[in-house]
Amino acid sequence: MEKIASTDHPVLEILRKRWSPRAFSNTEIEKADILSLFEAARWAPSCFNDQPWQFIIATQDDEDNFHIMLDCLVEKNQVWAKNAYLLVIAVAKITFRTRESGNRHSLHDMGLAIQNLMLQATSLGLYTHAMAGFSVEKARENYEIPDDFQPITAIAVGYPGDPECLSPDLRKMEFDERERYPLRDFLYEQKWGKSFLS
Amino acid sequence: MEKIASTDHPVLEILRKRWSPRAFSNTEIEKADILSLFEAARWAPSCFNDQPWQFIIATQDDEDNFHIMLDCLVEKNQVWAKNAYLLVIAVAKITFRTRESGNRHSLHDMGLAIQNLMLQATSLGLYTHAMAGFSVEKARENYEIPDDFQPITAIAVGYPGDPECLSPDLRKMEFDERERYPLRDFLYEQKWGKSFLS
Numbered sequence: 305m306e307k308i309a310s311t312d313h314p315v316l317e318i319l320r321k322r323w324s325p326r327a328f329s330n331t332e333i334e335k336a337d338i339l340s341l342f343e344a345a346r347w348a349p350s351c352f353n354d355q356p357w358q359f360i361i362a363t364q365d366d367e368d369n370f371h372i373m374l375d376c377l378v379e380k381n382q383v384w385a386k387n388a389y390l391l392v393i394a395v396a397k398i399t400f401r402t403r404e405s406g407n408r409h410s411l412h413d414m415g416l417a418i419q420n421l422m423l424q425a426t427s428l429g430l431y432t433h434a435m436a437g438f439s440v441e442k443a444r445e446n447y448e449i450p451d452d453f454q455p456i457t458a459i460a461v462g463y464p465g466d467p468e469c470l471s472p473d474l475r476k477m478e479f480d481e482r483e484r485y486p487l488r489d490f491l492y493e494q495k496w497g498k499s500f501l502s
Numbered sequence: 503m504e505k506i507a508s509t510d511h512p513v514l515e516i517l518r519k520r521w522s523p524r525a526f527s528n529t530e531i532e533k534a535d536i537l538s539l540f541e542a543a544r545w546a547p548s549c550f551n552d553q554p555w556q557f558i559i560a561t562q563d564d565e566d567n568f569h570i571m572l573d574c575l576v577e578k579n580q581v582w583a584k585n586a587y588l589l590v591i592a593v594a595k596i597t598f599r600t601r602e603s604g605n606r607h608s609l610h611d612m613g614l615a616i617q618n619l620m621l622q623a624t625s626l627g628l629y630t631h632a633m634a635g636f637s638v639e640k641a642r643e644n645y646e647i648p649d650d651f652q653p654i655t656a657i658a659v660g661y662p663g664d665p666e667c668l669s670p671d672l673r674k675m676e677f678d679e680r681e682r683y684p685l686r687d688f689l690y691e692q693k694w695g696k697s698f699l700s
Binding site: 353 | 509510511513518537542555556560610614621634655682683689690694698
């Protein structure tokens with residue numbers, strides 16, 4: 305289902321098209337396309353080019369491992385994410401590889417990479433839904449993630465499904481209009497709170 | 503100067519084209535294009551759709567305010583960022599707007615928005631260079647940024663400049679090949695460290 309953003313100023317069509325549905329089909333995603341998603345993430349910039357991004361993935365082709373990953377999600381995400389063909393847990397390296405210190409930009413840089421991944425997905429006719437709602441502890445335990453890495457986001461990726469298969473409350477959200485604060489609320493000049501648009 | 507990424511798997515052309523130069527020209531960026539950059543940021547997803555992104559900007563048209571922002575950068579960034587027409591300080595709201603708790607995804611979500619901004623810039627023939635190297639304290643003080651907000655990234659935005667105007671060490675970096683770790687180093691399945699590509 306398409307849900308193109310109604311923008312106040314022109315932006316790239318791919319940015320307007322990306323949105324986060326809950327209705328996914330379990331149609332297979334070809335391996336070549338999966339690789340393109342993470343290749344897209346790979347070319348994000350990062351602080352000192354440290355590339356703090358790691359990804360663990362599971363597809364419906366590997367039922368056991370898919371369920372191990374699905375089980376990391378909170379229940380209210382499991383109910384719809386179980387249909388997506390591909391699940392991802394994104395893990396940040398929170399210390400630098402090349403220097404002895406914490407990387408205060410690791411989560412920020414993960415975001416840069418993940419947005420690339422999501423836009424690449426959009427270009428392939430895929431949809432993505434990033435989730436904060438998963439158990440960091442369960443992910444860390446299941447995958448034996450080392451201490452200097454932090455699971456940060458889970459992502460469902462798949463071809464679109466039929467919104468009619470969702471429960472009534474989720475179906476309503478699926479059709480809700482996409483909303484954002486207006487630019488004047490967050491774009492300032494000269495001082496905090498002084499809108500650039502005024 | 504173009505520096506297209508040599509990808510191992512196909513990705514969107516706009517992702518290949520985006521890179522972070524240091525040679526900028528001070529050519530004016532039209533206001534309509536500046537608005538498109540932040541409109542692009544606006545449509546990123548975020549945890550609970552909280553949209554933790556705020557941006558303070560300064561252009562070379564407003565010399566005094568441009569220098570106030572330039573002065574927030576570390577000196578080694580000032581030497582080249584001073585030529586960019588537009589400077590940005592991106593500020594995260596680190597507590598949720600709609601609930602009483604810290605937002606552990608605020609920096610991640612800033613990254614999502616900033617990648618959108620950078621890709622929109624690329625589509626307009628602009629280049630961006632995000633910097634961790636600036637004084638959070640100076641930014642907070644200059645702009646009187648409230649405690650529940652955190653300056654996180656500075657960004658130079660502009661049309662391309664002549665690399666020959668850079669100092670020898672920066673010029674060398676400008677021509678260096680773009681490098682990333684291979685996918686097999688960060689894309690896992692089943693368990694931590696088990697490459698999806700093997």
